[in-house]
Amino acid sequence: MCIFVKNLHLRTNLIVFIFILSLSAFGQTARKYSNEFMNIGVDAAALGMSNAVTSHSADVNSGYWNPAGLLKLEDNQAALMHSSYFANIANYDYAAFAMPLDDRSAVGFSLIRFAVDDILNTTQLIDAQGNINYDRISLFSTADYGLTFSYARHLPVQGLNYGVNAKVIRRIIGEFATSWGFGLDFGMQFETNNNWKFGVMARDITTTYNTWAIDEEQFETIQDAIPGENQDLPETTELTIPKLQVGISKKVNFNYDYSLLTSMNLNVRFEENNDVISSSFASVNPALGFEFGYIDMVYLRGGMGNFQNELQIDHSEQLTFQPTFGVGFNYKGIQVDYAFTDIGDQSVALYSNVFSLKLDFSIFR
Template sequence: MKHFFYTTALLFGASGLLFLAPTAASAQDTTPKYSNEFLNIGVGGRALGMGKVQVSLAQDATAGYWNPAGLLNQKAKYDAVLMHSELFSGIVKNDYAAFSMPLDDKSAIGISALRLGVDDIADTRNLINEYGYIQYDQIRYFSVADYAVLLSYARRIGNIEGLKVGANAKIVYRNVGDFANAWGFGIDAGVQYDKNDWHFGLMARDITTTVNAWTINSEKLNPVPGDPTVIPANSTEVTLPRFVLGAARLVKLPGEFTALAAVDLELTTDGQRNTLVSSKLASIDPRAGLEVGFKNLVFLRGGVSNFQKIKAFTNKEEWKMQPSLGVGVALSGLRLDLALSQLAIEKLGGRTQTNNLIVSLGYGIK
């Protein structure tokens, strides 16, 4: 156990040195609070059904997203996961794919790809011609989408049983039709430790900060005559580090039932957020989940996350949370997971909530 705490302390210390400067008050004043937020929605029916508590539990190809150290826990030699969900009545499409495999008995690799986008947005700036007539053939359509590719590597540390570390190299591409696009690069690091029925994990996202460099196509953004719109200039967008600390325990119940309970604490460093613990320096968002399984074949899941203070109709502020439910079936290497989750898409000025059905399919080849 002492090796786990020693490694965890090292990770916290090294990561802290990297982000001390960007998280100073002056940096927070100039950094967007919700940068690259599409990478924090979550992936996988199991995870989203449990309230996104996965940093200590991830053990298949989705570990490349939640905690790359968990790639060494996968039960199959090769593992692949596909997920699709739709937000806001199908307007926003959320897709995810991942693959992982071991290199040897001490290391593993994985690759993950994500896309969150809105397609077929109508550009009606030229709908009315210079004579005042409507020309429908002048309508143009474009997409707004965010992409990310994560290249993951995990390795066991020496002869310390149960201790694993991992890292992601993250490439981000954000696109707004022909009008603007951005490229970004960042690094994530994670550690997991397993001791009997206990599981612990720590994930440090964007430990070097992730910088998106935006390129604006001013020619395509030319407004219609008389429109006072100011065309933005090329700029950069910085994503500050966030840390997720998790713990879980597996309990064996009578009749070949099992119960897996987990808790995660997510700490953000981009300023004060609407979370249970909030300050100008950092905010902490707790979440909890439970999975009850039968013979490792059928699973029932539930979780709570996104605790936030919301003003009710009575003009009184109340604490609210977002519940989630899920079911899963695992048979002969095939895993089907469904989750119903009330997701919060964070944006500047507040949060937008949406009920979301998540479907994910995983397959492990032994």
């Protein structure tokens, strides 16, 4: 029993220790993977198309994908989404609202929460005299919040729109550490007379800035979680480098009742990694998606993305990708969507079920 308690105590301390240690991975330099929860994506319809929606996103969820798409709104809209990751350990939730201001502008608001809740805190389980007191066990959560304010407006050029996002990031690791972050996104969409659509979304154009406040007393309780590895307090600032998404799509209607939407995205990160196209300046990762619709009521979706050149044990490279699948149903302004996605690649069974709901307020008119 004593061995079990000690193992539980050490394991929980290690979890907390790793969370805080991750803050110091890049110190004061540009932290390339900061705020990655903001890159997961929202809306099961978009996730079912492998997120290749930069050019044609045209509803309340455009506040995330490309704020310029908010100008396609004809009435107020609201959206909700929930998903669980890593065998239901982490919960991912999203809510949004958007409305047109006039015939030339629109606004939107959205909130994302990615969290692991009810983590055991056993740092106080054993007192200085070695006594075990289970009443000293408490629970805490590590949660990331992203609040986005969106504004979109028509430009004087026909078919050309733009939008901007102002983001507030709040990250909490129990009582151990908290942070605030701020950043901006900029997006544009252009539609031709023959239904070709183009889109550009520049994320974190100001290199989103996060500042951390670390409770030194709480940190001291886990500093010695790994024997002989007494860690100093990590740095308290981090930056998120910009990312660029370029998209193209076209929707074709045939036999009156049927439609086919095809789209492609090029996701650009200004770093060198395992993407199919990569250099010391930038890497490019394509994403492909399609949506087959029937009488604007039933939708079947699919996509492929996250193409990676993975290094194998024998030092060869293998191309992997992330497949997605989805369905949707829309009736009188109420749309329910489902996506079945693999958060890794097609060779690893880490599948997630994503559900989302979109409500058009025109049903109340």
